[in-house]
Amino acid sequence: MSGVTYHKSIRDLQPPGITTAESQEFYNGWAPNFDKDNVEANYNGPRMTAERALELFEGKTDVRILDVAAGTGGVGEQLHKLGFRSMDALEPNENMLAVARGKNIYGRLIQDFLGTNRLDIEDGNYDAVVMSGGFLEGNVKCDCLEELIRVVKPGGFVVITMREHNIRTVPEYRNLEPRMAALQSEGRWEQVSRVIFPNYIEGEEGITYTYRVC
Numbered sequence: 553m554s555g556v557t558y559h560k561s562i563r564d565l566q567p568p569g570i571t572t573a574e575s576q577e578f579y580n581g582w583a584p585n586f587d588k589d590n591v592e593a594n595y596n597g598p599r600m601t602a603e604r605a606l607e608l609f610e611g612k613t614d615v616r617i618l619d620v621a622a623g624t625g626g627v628g629e630q631l632h633k634l635g636f637r638s639m640d641a642l643e644p645n646e647n648m649l650a651v652a653r654g655k656n657i658y659g660r661l662i663q664d665f666l667g668t669n670r671l672d673i674e675d676g677n678y679d680a681v682v683m684s685g686g687f688l689e690g691n692v693k694c695d696c697l698e699e700l701i702r703v704v705k706p707g708g709f710v711v712i713t714m715r716e717h718n719i720r721t722v723p724e725y726r727n728l729e730p731r732m733a734a735l736q737s738e739g740r741w742e743q744v745s746r747v748i749f750p751n752y753i754e755g756e757e758g759i760t761y762t763y764r765v766c
């Protein structure tokens with residue numbers, strides 16, 4: 553017995569091999585219930601990610617943060633609770649973004665996919681980018697790391713939180729740590745920490761990567 557209780561919507565969202573289009577279609581219908589279902593699934597990624605940001609800035613909250621794969625704004629809400637006030641959101645799904653908009657916590661709401669495409673954001677615009685729950689089947693791919701780095705100012709941070717076992721069980725993410733390491737070898741960023749923690753979601757472990765942009 554693993555003791556893990558799996559939530560139906562969260563299972564249905566990520567069958568192996570789900571495409572981006574299928575996943576986006578799922579979010580279209582799920583958006584109104586996303587927050588409620590994630591409370592039921594005991595999803596702690598947004599809180600862990602926001603607390604990591606506060607720690608990195610040593611309690612200073614007058615910094616600019618981009619929340620990528622923002623969904624309904626869970627990370628933004630947690631950042632707001634901790635005193636951050638300058639957050640933008642990047643999210644491709646209109647219905648998810650509509651819920652995030654209703655929370656009135658973000659400045660810019662940018663409707664776009666993160667990937668190899670250039671976002672409508674200037675170089676070095678943010679002190680940090682944060683992403684919780686973006687790396688799962690059919691969602692953000694490993695090819696996005698360069699674009700995350702581009703929009704963060706030198707010395708700023710990239711904070712990524714995800715389900716720990718996805719780095720082994722989802723074929724796309726087996727390539728994640730090698731890509732992160734390659735970017736470090738190229739002098740693009742350096743790892744500050746790699747922390748595995750309990751109770752990310754549904755009682756399973758999460759992992760938070762923190763990188764400082766060079």
Ligand SMILES: C[S@@+](CC[C@H](N)C(=O)[O-])C[C@H]1O[C@@H](n2cnc3c(N)ncnc32)[C@H](O)[C@@H]1O
Nearest residue numbers: 621622623626644645648665666684685691692
């Ligand atoms: C599981 S939700 C997580 C939402 C939020 N970060 C949270 O923790 O509650 C993943 C979100 O990533 C978005 N997403 C999927 N592919 C994306 C991409 N390529 N770029 C940016 N966001 C993407 C989805 O539309 C969805 O809203």
